[in-house]
Amino acid sequence: MAGSPSSLLAAAASSSCAAISSRLPRGAPAAASIPSPSRHSCPPLRASPARRHQSRVVASAAPTMQPPAESKVSTVVDVDLGDRSYPIYIGAGLLDEPDLLQRHVHGKRVLVVTNTTVAPLYLEKVTWALTHNNPNVSVESVILPDGEKYKDMDTLMKVFDKAIETRLDRRCTFVALGGGVIGDMCGFAAAAFLRGVNFIQIPTTLMAQVDSSVGGKTGINHPLGKNLIGAFYQPQCVLIDTNTLNTLPDRELASGIAEVVKYGLIRDAPFFEWQEKNMSALLAREPSALAYAIKRSCENKAEVVAQDEKESGLRATLNLGHTFGHAIETGTGYGAWLHGEAVAAGTVMATDMSHRLGWIDESIKKRVVDILEQAKLPITPPESMTVEKFKSIMAVDKKVADGLLRLILLKGPLGSCVFTGEYDRKALDETLHAFCNN
């Protein structure tokens, strides 16, 4: 049972420069953060139905506020969601610009949600940015333990406790300062506190900057599965200070790269090719390479989210490798593997399965393994993940519908994928047996 044509959601939907809304703000050098040898170039528009459809529905350039003239913001990417639209600011040193952050704070009270690792590095700076020349605003903070294993209801309650004990009201703002775990938890807390208050994302890991801080997916884990409890809830803005990556451990950097690779594979072949040429620059933390990877990732995510905010179809393609990856994270105990590490191994498994189905060439499979190996990411699941363990955990995945597990699989040329439940079960079994012990 091959995927039907109608399920081929993202094929031929690779990046369209005309349809996105990154902007160079006034005062920023024209190519400040874009490495010139490998600057992303748009392929010529093809007049396929999918392309036409995409060009029509990817909304762009929502009227969000421009940073001030002297700003260090090198890029603004708009996430266009009607009255829930918001800007993503990307640049080096943005936390040194109080105006940028302050304009998005609602009310007079702020609660910064962060963790024990990030607080010593950036809490003081963020508090300064919130209050500098702004005596009306007071800042509270709650410092959570660090790690995926604390992304649970007990830890979430600490955020509510702090918010209620310090008598925050509906006109307050929550600020997520940290990686994906902090962003997901702070966002869900903001969604549920008093049935919804404003929040701002300040992601400090590459993973959060290229993926989890954008698009409004928030939530916590359940012992039986990842992100099973949460909300779709959009922030007021995302503020990415690329300088925060200077303190990021190598393993965390690589974890973020797994999501960068994903965007290339599912919808942006030129971006994947750029990564193949620039992986050593990314691993060496060359600022212009990192800034470009972040910008292009945010643009891809913003395009997808603008078309399908609540994941009725297209948005699911952002989860390439994640069904296998979530099973690894759940099965090994949250935190043993970083999210991007699990996604990397999961991406190799999804690619392997796509190849077994005859949906992609051998060459794509090889390039996926090569680029993830170059990024020093795992390309197989841990030994403890048996076939049965994978199957039982994947059965509670959010993409199961009426009992049928739907997967994101590559199909067609590089940069094309499908989200489908119509695949030969034998291929899934073969992939699981190829990568796992029984």
Next chain:
Amino acid sequence: MAGSPSSLLAAAASSSCAAISSRLPRGAPAAASIPSPSRHSCPPLRASPARRHQSRVVASAAPTMQPPAESKVSTVVDVDLGDRSYPIYIGAGLLDEPDLLQRHVHGKRVLVVTNTTVAPLYLEKVTWALTHNNPNVSVESVILPDGEKYKDMDTLMKVFDKAIETRLDRRCTFVALGGGVIGDMCGFAAAAFLRGVNFIQIPTTLMAQVDSSVGGKTGINHPLGKNLIGAFYQPQCVLIDTNTLNTLPDRELASGIAEVVKYGLIRDAPFFEWQEKNMSALLAREPSALAYAIKRSCENKAEVVAQDEKESGLRATLNLGHTFGHAIETGTGYGAWLHGEAVAAGTVMATDMSHRLGWIDESIKKRVVDILEQAKLPITPPESMTVEKFKSIMAVDKKVADGLLRLILLKGPLGSCVFTGEYDRKALDETLHAFCNN
């Protein structure tokens, strides 16, 4: 500091028959559930600005499905919220009509959330209604302990545990079978499970039928305050089988009447006058009187919610007496007083304060005390509630904005109120001291 004219949100906004959308379905007798001597009659439309505004924005008659010709549904009230619109079915014996319930079930799996009191009475009947001639649907249930004191995160987790252990997916439907606590918890669980699944309200208490099941407010309590964690999340439908009131204890019946009285006071003077004449019929559970009180309450609530789903202003007026009432519930320990009992005492306090401010006549104050006494509801808070206890709990009320406590107070003729933070603090102090020990 008297309330400014602009804060007079709900004045002159008493019920408008033209603007609501209750319908008599095909086959139902024209006045099956409306007591003829006291049938609600519309006052003539006045061309005041407030009236014109209301007539324009109260949307009505959304195209929802009609019950079948042989249906026992005596009334359908539509809650008009664009793509989140839904019908409220009101009638005796609706749980004997499988079609009505089944048409609103999405997917093949249902989770009924109920409690230890309601399950023995109605779980079997609801399961039958969901599955009769409908072999594709399977029903799970989770039976929670009964009572406001269990409206907490630990109990909520039992719903998630059951949903995940039984491998429900995004295409499932949650059904809330019980009173307000069950409805609020099941609704919040539905909002957060897999970031949102469909749900249906089957309220079995008068309180839930006239108020809490309608309008999409869901949530749980925090030890420091009522309903501080939750979501605005609308059901697919509300199914009110008035026969379920046959098993309701007298004290619970009176609790629901407190909210019925509220609608009259804040926006529907003719309804209040009807209640004054028909309170003994309500307390004697005369079916036609109960059905009319439920219908008119749902209509009032639907009108308000359609204008202000997320409580940016007008909707707050539905909380007359609730700020004082929530303080009583929190201060005495959840469950010591029923919600409506606390609201009744709170309503008397809000009325007293309105009178001290010179905003209402003495006669209204007297009528409020009289009608609540007739309903055997408390008209003073419990002795344990001191002035300081009230003040410290009210400081974390959701209606505090930038540190200012806003209250719903009566102002003007019967059926008129304001939601405002602009009142003389002395009046609040005087009311607290008049009703409480220091």
